[in-house]
Amino acid sequence: MALLSRRTDLPFERDDSSRYLPWLTAFMVFLASLTLAGVFAISDLAGTWDKGLSETLTVQLPAGEDERTDERRAAAAIKILEATEGVEEVALLPPRQVRELLKPWLGAAADAGQLPLPQIIDVEIDRDGIPALATLTEQLRRAVPGAAVDDHGAWMSGFLRALRSAEAIAVLIFLLVGVATVGTIVFTTRAGLGVHREVIEVMHLIGAHDRYIAAQFAVRSMMLGLRGAAMGIIAAAMVLIAFGVLVEFQGFGVLPGIDLSLGAWIAVVLLLPATGLLAWLTARITVLRSLARMV
Amino acid sequence: MDEIVRFQTVGLRYGMGPEVLQDLSFTLTPGSFHFLTGESGAGKSSLMRLMYLAKKPTRGSVSLFGRDIASLRHDDYPTLRRRIGVVFQEFRLLPHQTAFDNVALPLRVSGMREKEIKKHVEELLTWVGLEENMAAWPETLSGGQQQRVAIARAVIAQPKLLLADEPTGNVDDRIAARLLHLFEELNRLGTTVVIATHNKSLISSSLHPIMHLEGGRLSIEDRESEPAATVETLPRSGRL
Ligand SMILES: Nc1ncnc2c1ncn2[C@@H]1O[C@H](COP(=O)(O)OP(=O)(O)OP(=O)(O)O)[C@@H](O)[C@H]1O
Ligand SMILES: [Mg+2]
Numbered sequence: 001m002a003l004l005s006r007r008t009d010l011p012f013e014r015d016d017s018s019r020y021l022p023w024l025t026a027f028m029v030f031l032a033s034l035t036l037a038g039v040f041a042i043s044d045l046a047g048t049w050d051k052g053l054s055e056t057l058t059v060q061l062p063a064g065e066d067e068r069t070d071e072r073r074a075a076a077a078i079k080i081l082e083a084t085e086g087v088e089e090v091a092l093l094p095p096r097q098v099r100e101l102l103k104p105w106l107g108a109a110a111d112a113g114q115l116p117l118p119q120i121i122d123v124e125i126d127r128d129g130i131p132a133l134a135t136l137t138e139q140l141r142r143a144v145p146g147a148a149v150d151d152h153g154a155w156m157s158g159f160l161r162a163l164r165s166a167e168a169i170a171v172l173i174f175l176l177v178g179v180a181t182v183g184t185i186v187f188t189t190r191a192g193l194g195v196h197r198e199v200i201e202v203m204h205l206i207g208a209h210d211r212y213i214a215a216q217f218a219v220r221s222m223m224l225g226l227r228g229a230a231m232g233i234i235a236a237a238m239v240l241i242a243f244g245v246l247v248e249f250q251g252f253g254v255l256p257g258i259d260l261s262l263g264a265w266i267a268v269v270l271l272l273p274a275t276g277l278l279a280w281l282t283a284r285i286t287v288l289r290s291l292a293r294m295v
Numbered sequence: 296m297d298e299i300v301r302f303q304t305v306g307l308r309y310g311m312g313p314e315v316l317q318d319l320s321f322t323l324t325p326g327s328f329h330f331l332t333g334e335s336g337a338g339k340s341s342l343m344r345l346m347y348l349a350k351k352p353t354r355g356s357v358s359l360f361g362r363d364i365a366s367l368r369h370d371d372y373p374t375l376r377r378r379i380g381v382v383f384q385e386f387r388l389l390p391h392q393t394a395f396d397n398v399a400l401p402l403r404v405s406g407m408r409e410k411e412i413k414k415h416v417e418e419l420l421t422w423v424g425l426e427e428n429m430a431a432w433p434e435t436l437s438g439g440q441q442q443r444v445a446i447a448r449a450v451i452a453q454p455k456l457l458l459a460d461e462p463t464g465n466v467d468d469r470i471a472a473r474l475l476h477l478f479e480e481l482n483r484l485g486t487t488v489v490i491a492t493h494n495k496s497l498i499s500s501s502l503h504p505i506m507h508l509e510g511g512r513l514s515i516e517d518r519e520s521e522p523a524a525t526v527e528t529l530p531r532s533g534r535l
Contacts, residue, residue: 009400011391202387205349206448207377208404210369292369 025228033236040264063116225279333508380454438465
């Protein structure tokens with residue numbers, strides 16, 4: 001690119017005002033990388049849980065006086081469930097499995113087969129959920145007094161909502177970091193305009209277009225921005241890798257999908273050209289706007 | 296276009312100060328050559344600034360190349376300024392650039408290719424006697440050498456209007472005469488020239504008309520011959 005190889009007319013090497021720009025940019029990009037990784041991690045996590053849990057429903061039927069009552073009740077409930085819109089599959093858990101489930105609470109008594117056990121029906125529902133959950137519960141209660149519908153989605157949706165707002169906050173932080181970066185570049189560029197005022201005036205008087213002068217500031221800013229972004233991304237990558245290793249060792253495995261997806265890494269690396277472009281564009285616009293006010 | 300510069304009842308003041316130029320009305324025709332005189336502080340540099348578009352008049356109207364500068368849009372300035380070569384009183388060389396790069400600047404901003412630029416700049420710097428100093432930084436050059444770099448930068452793009460503010464302030468009479476010769480060569484090629492100077496012997500060595508500033512007002516003294524004729528009477532000195 002001829003633009004990059006061209007020696008500049010402005011004495012940027014002697015310009016202290018931009019000395020800290022790469023470091024500030026590095027810090028911003030570091031923050032942005034971590035936030036972006038966070039957004040991806042949260043989003044992946046929310047997606048996994050959303051899919052894994054919100055698509056099931058458990059119906060619990062109280063134990064009847066005898067087996068025949070149980071069978072009748074189960075049949076009635078299943079019939080209602082199968083006729084309900086949004087239900088995909090209905091499966092009555094065999095008593096042995098129910099006993100397993102209750103063992104922690106009932107202890108050996110559950111094994112003995114002496115206690116009347118409730119019946120549990122696993123219901124798979126489709127992605128959009130059941131449109132009339134309240135009606136379904138109502139119907140089941142009428143058919144089987146004491147029937148209970150346990151909607152995982154209900155408490156899950158609270159958890160998911162929390163995840164989604166965490167995601168929104170992370171996106172907001174990401175955008176704020178972007179705004180702060182733009183602000184820093186504007187500030188540095190303005191300072192540079194002040195430092196080089198005399199040279200700019202001579203260039204103007206010689207017939208240089210604002211574009212010619214702005215291009216030099218923009219390329220300079222882009223180079224500083226790229227340098228900073230590279231540092232920031234490398235630092236962030238080290239932190240993310242270290243964090244991943246730590247999570248694995250400590251066995252925080254309860255949080256599925258904490259290790260970053262390929263997409264997240266690509267997004268973080270894309271911050272490099274994005275920062276370069278942002279620095280180039282911001283400096284260019286800043287210079288053009290300032291020079292438009294000069295004679 | 297029958298006039299390069301046209302002033303009509305132009306006044307100029309700096310900030311809230313007094314008018315340093317009052318009711319200036321004159322025209323400069325293509326190919327004319329004027330000296331501009333006046334005591335220190337009379338307003339010579341101020342008048343130059345109006346002509347090279349560094350200042351706008353506080354009243355009256357200024358036209359350059361047939362265009363009223365009050366009607367210029369921001370984007371029109373570079374085009375007009377490229378037709379004007381300026382030797383600033385304080386040179387205003389870019390300190391971080393070599394003599395070569397300083398002289399190359401007007402060609403670079405107008406987008407000429409480096410290969411051509413090199414040819415032109417080397418030729419001109421050799422012509423003004425600075426072939427040994429092309430890679431020198433301005434601060435390492437003598438006053439007279441810097442002045443010649445400034446002059447080379449002003450003329451490299453073959454301006455239609457050349458404005459030189461005290462271009463012989465830092466050189467002895469012998470070099471001053473050579474520089475005058477350079478300006479006259481350019482004038483013969485069609486450039487309109489205005490030279491602000493205190494240098495009496497420079498003025499008296501030729502018969503170009505004199506614009507004189509006094510008390511903020513301008514008078515023009517025509518001396519007998521046409522500028523074109525005076526050039527022929529000059530002694531031919533070698534290259535500068
Ligand atoms: N930037 C400025 N701000 C305020 N006043 C100025 C400015 N430049 C010049 N002046 C005033 O305008 C008047 C004319 O100054 P100018 O520099 O045009 O004079 P000059 O004829 O070029 O003088 P010299 O021969 O010393 O170069 C002076 O009174 C000066 O104080
Ligand atoms: Mg002056």
